[in-house]
Amino acid sequence: MAGQEFGHHLGLPRALSGLPLSPLVPGYGALAAAQHTAGLRHLGEALDAQPVGLRVLDGLYVPSGPRGRRRVDGPFLDALARGAGPGAPLAALLAELHRSDPQALRRVVLYQLIGLLQDHPAAQRARFAAELGVHADEIAGLVAAARRRPVLDRRGRDAAESLADARERRRLHRLRTLLDRLPTDTGDPALAALRTELAERLGLVDDLLRSARRAAEHGDREGASGAYLKALCEAADDRRALHGLVRVHRPESGRRPLLRAELHPDHVELTWEDQDGIPGGEWRLLRLHRTEQGRPAVRSVPGADPTAAGTVRDEDAPLGSPVRYAALPLRDGRIAGPPLVSRKLLVAPEVGRPVPSDGPGRIDCTWQRPAGVEEVTVGHTGPEGAAGRLDLRSGGFTATGLAVGPHSFRIVCRYRAPDGGLVSSAGLRVTGTVHPWPEPVRTLTAQAESGAVRFAWSGGRGASVRLVVWPGRTPAPGTELRTQDLPAALDWPAQAGALRPPPGTYAEVSAVAVLGARALAGPAVGVEAVHPVPGLAADRLPDGQAQVTLDWPEGAGHLAVTWAPVDGAEAGGERTLTAHAYRRGGLRLPVGPGAVRIGAATVPRVRGAVVVVPDAAEALLPPDATVRYQLVRASRRFLGRGRTLLRVTLATPGALGDVPEFVCVARSGTLRPRSAADGTTVLRIPGPDLARHGTVEQELPASPCPVPYTLRGFLLGEHAASVRLEEPSLASLVVR
Secondary structure, eight states: OTTTSTTGGGTOTTSOOSOOSSOOOTTHHHHHHHHHHTTOSSGGGGGOOTTTOBBOSSSOEEEETTTEEEEOOHHHHHHHHHSSSTTHHHHHHHHHHHHHOTTHHHHHHHHHHHHHHHTSOGGGHHHHHHHTTBOGGGHHHHHHHHHHSOOOOHHHHHHHHHHHHHHHTTOHHHHHHHHHTSOSOOOOHHHHHHHHHHHHHHHHHHHHHHHHHHHHHTTOHHHHHHHHHHHHHHOTTOHHHHHHHHHHTOOOTTSOOSSEEEEOSSOEEEEEOOOTTSOOSEEEEEEEEEOTTSOEEEEEOTTOSSEESEEEEESOOOTTOEEEEEEEEEETTEEOSOOEEOOOEEOOOOOEEEEEEEETTEEEEEEEOOTTOOEEEEEEEOGGGOOOEEEEETTEEEEESOOSEEEEEEEEEEEEOTTSOEEEOOOEEEEEEEOOOOOOEEEEEEEEETTEEEEEEEEOTTSEEEEEEOSSSOOOTTOEEEGGGSOOBOOOOEETTEEOOOTTOEEEEEEEEEETTEEEEEEEEEEEEOOOOOSOEEEEOTTSEEEEEOOOOTTOOEEEEEEEESSSSSOOEEEEEEHHHHHHHOEEEEOOSSOEEEEEEEOOSSTTOEEEOSSOEEEEEOOOEEEEEEEEEOOOBTTBOOOEEEEEEEEOSSOOSOOOEEEEEEEESSSOOSSTTSSEEEEEEOHHHHHHHSEEEEEOOSOSSSSSEEEEEEEESTTGGGEEEEOOOSGGGEEO
């Protein structure tokens, strides 16, 4: 096949005949990600090889001058990184790659170019190579390389690009798995050398493992630990070495492990400290468990590879599986000492924060349900083996029909194990005590009487019944309470077994049955003590009306004003009055001529409440009584003048209890007297005489004062205002 190998098309004796099947660059994934971020198809596009093109066959070159070329080396990449072009950040990464391996960049570019060409049909590869920026003199050789090198599928490319990372991390078994995905006869000498190196290192690991097992069989714990540790340092992913090392350093029975694993409802909490004689700094935290197929598995705890000593949470521990943890000290990324090993732990969390509380013949318990639990079972043991009914729910349970005394509950969580079976947790024991509870208050009534309210209730037998007003929402009857949480008892003043609420009070009074530290809410009743109406008075007007005056009570919105005839002969009435209407126009009532009783009360604000009126406001308006008087001159007698009489008449529609005294006063001249003291009293008629006779006539004195004089009548006494005085004309009262 002379003349057909890679590079021979151009007659390049120093051109490599081996074609790279893998970039063999540690961190290739991050480098490729930076390349795609920059929008480049291959890393050669970052070298600015246009317009002539990039040479890759016998070295990595870019054009220099009209016909020259320049090798891509460290100074070139450093200068490119210092530039202002868009490829400067990527050029800095390429310069770092060149310093670690001068052949790495060419190998990567050649690997990428061949892969891009193999993604196109053979007939289009030459044109596509030109589009990729390859120098025209090397297109034919690169097309031949794409035809000769094995074609990798996606799985093969992932393996080829991961080889260097697995090698750098000393994950030899991972490296062997990746190599098995690639063709064996590839013509890539670097890959062949890697296979040879891997076989030698795995052989060394097997020798170390045999030595460790022999030492363990002879009871040489330190020798076994050292051999296992060397094997693990050589092959960081060797599960045999790791499990052997863990077996050697498992915590002894009765001693507290240096790596503590504590199970919580949603995670495993791991705690450890840096140890004397073991380099401090970073640790690798591993979880050892078995897969669904029962094979041993090792996983790094997420977020803890590497980590500092302290506390770490493993939130991905497999439910229903026994696990063990190992913390390996690291130095420069390599294991630097024996591990700290935890005890074996079954990942079957108990319920979180169980809180029992008791009620009448009942215990309630709430908890935090662990994630992933299949079911929760509860076992119950009561006093002397007594049991009640148990209602289980997702976040707790309720046990009813319980006797007074202590009760014990065992709560067990069950999880689905990797093999499909159910695994039970160790179980959590919760105890609670059923205490005596009071009998509830069944009914509560309130009755207003004489400015007070009397409460009565049924139920609450054997308990102390407390009347309370809740500061917020009143609990429903039957609500279970603690005595220490109750408001103070109702403190209204007592009055003959009843309570006097302060005027203006509205309260929803609740009856609570109390027995020791426990209480039950009972029914409630609304009580409203309205404000009294002070200063109520009424004056009769001539037309059967009454003018009512009062002092509007503070805070009252409406008043109800009523009137009713004293003798019951006529119907009364009622009127609702607003403060605005009263202040604007006062209050007149059509009471009629008879005696009426007028009352006023504040209208309650809350419908349905028991209304307590502290003081009744009433005014008694007497009937429309009128006293009339007039001069009556008798006929002339023989040889003399006739007598002058004063006739006084009381007119009333009904019986009048108290009638004022009538007094007649004379004053010289034609001006009427202004008051009963403004002149000479000429006669008096007592009120009882008027009430008894109705009409009384008395003769005036002959000359009470010089004529002409003017008479005028007045009503005197405390009831004078309740009787209206009708006076005749002034001219009829002048005596000449």
